[in-house]
Amino acid sequence: MSFLKPRRKTTRSPRVVGKGGDLQKLHIRVTSPRIVMIEVVRGLYRSAKIIMMLVLIGMIAWGGYLGIRHIFIDNEEYRLQEIKLETNGHINHARIVEVTGIDLDASIFAIDTDHIRKCLLSLPEVTRCDVERRLPGTLKITVDERLPVAWLQSAHYGFLGKVEGGVLADEDGVTFPCEGSLWETSRDLPVVMVNVAAMGTFHHGKKLKHPEVIRALHLIKVLTASNLRADWKPQEIMILNEYSLEVTSHDGSRAVFGMYDHERQITDFISIREHALKTLRAVEHINLIPKKNIPVKFAGAPILVPPQKKQTFPSLNDRDIKSIIDRN
Template sequence: MGFNGKFSRLFKRPRGLTRIDFKRSEVDFTSAANQAIGGAGLVARAVLCGGGILAVVMLVYGLFEILKDRFIYSNPDFAIRKVDVHVKGYLSPELVLKWSGVSTGENIFRVDLAAIRRNLEFVPQIKQVTVERVLPNTIRISVEEREPIARILVPIASSNSIRADQVWIDEDGIVFTRLDRNNEHVHARLQSLPVIIGISPTETIAGYALQAPEARAAIEIIKWLQRSTVVVFDQLRILDVGTPGAVVAQMASGAEVVFGLDRVPQQVRRLREVYELGRRLGRQLMWVDLSVTNNLPVSWLPLEGEYSPVNTKNLEKTTPSLRKNA
């Protein structure tokens, strides 16, 4: 074999390798490019179509806003001409209207009803608020005032002396002040409410509920006494919550009643039975400790000619109807 043969064998294509078909590759590349251009065209058409739809939506929305402003927000028929205020309580409608922040002439649809409700709920004296639109031109506000069940005397130090101011609480223990003291009828009724003493001034924050256990028990005692026939025999006047673990009540007759913090309904029932027993015996109650669980210490006012009050330390042994769990 000559030199030329060896040289050709040196550069001979190895077995298994394929010859590159440049013409076919060129055709494949051209096809792929055409496909890419076609896809880009589809995307462009989709973008243009989407843009057109968005433009139409924006145009419709803009027309809607223009019509809404013209026929609703700028329509004089929807200007507020009347604010109808209903109050369940003694607050004046004029005062409620002032707190609400509503004024006539405003567009009824521009008024924020939730904001009006919040403005009024910030007033501690107000318990519940409803606000509604009455088309075409009226706002209706209904307010329920908190009903006081007791007064609290709050000591206030001045430069020369210490005086006591008054706040009130409702059945939920919410503290509030009264703004209608010039009403003589209301003032007389409020002054007849029982007084709670012994509460720290730091607890008497308007709009917040009393938290001390003794104060919470006092609220329960007042509510249960109001439902009980005890009021037929005597009236509650003062509740002293200054003693830890107990509430000491002073009745209109002068009787002193010691309550525990738990099982208030049962204690009120026992007190009613004590008064009923006193009526049967012809005796007037002087003192009773309802917090005691195993007996019922009772003292009666002495009759004429007696030198000391009658002390009944084991009353339950002779009067089964007074047992606590009866």
């Protein structure tokens, strides 16, 4: 019945078995110019499809961008109308525009809030900054600033004291330059005069490495909290040495304080000044370091009262005595 079996259209190639018993196959790739052309056409077709898809996606994205720009950026309703500034210090709108370069005619969506935040935080007097958009046209900026308590004057570091562009310090000893509107609000602050160069490396925005200056700033803080009379408030504080500070008040009187125990010394200072005021005397100099027997020098030369001379009588001789007796 073998003649009923279907004949194979192909002949089976004999298996080639290696010495190790592994079956080996032969793969043959047939190529021709026609086959190469077909493959090239297929590749171009696939590339054209990808390019068309990318073009379509780009057109959709561009159209979306134009639509968003028309609705938000070019819309007059979202034009910047107000900069709402909240601060605990002295920075103003003009200073913010100068530092950040805000375009006052731009849309609120075109303003880079991160750039504004970084610019303001780069100022040594700024400790914190938040920038928010408030629709339709308000930009809210919240700033926390260092509050200056004194000027610094030092020939070693080139600090010029109470001048525009001088160096200010807060109560913690962090320094920053007097820029913008700080001059108008800080011109009446006292000056700390540093005659010794022991501050180490100096950088704005960082705490001074000078213990005597830090103690002088602490003294200013306590004096400010003591609610002194206007004439008794400090005008200058000179660092005399490692253990004493000399405070010159607005009325010209001078007082020597120690580096510590400021609360007790200020209490003595107020008591002495009040007593001198009641007795109509002006204080010229006080040394408040001693706890007892505080030396006080009053203004004006002491009035010296010349001593009274004894009453003298003319000496009487015998002739004068005889005439007096005869007269009686």
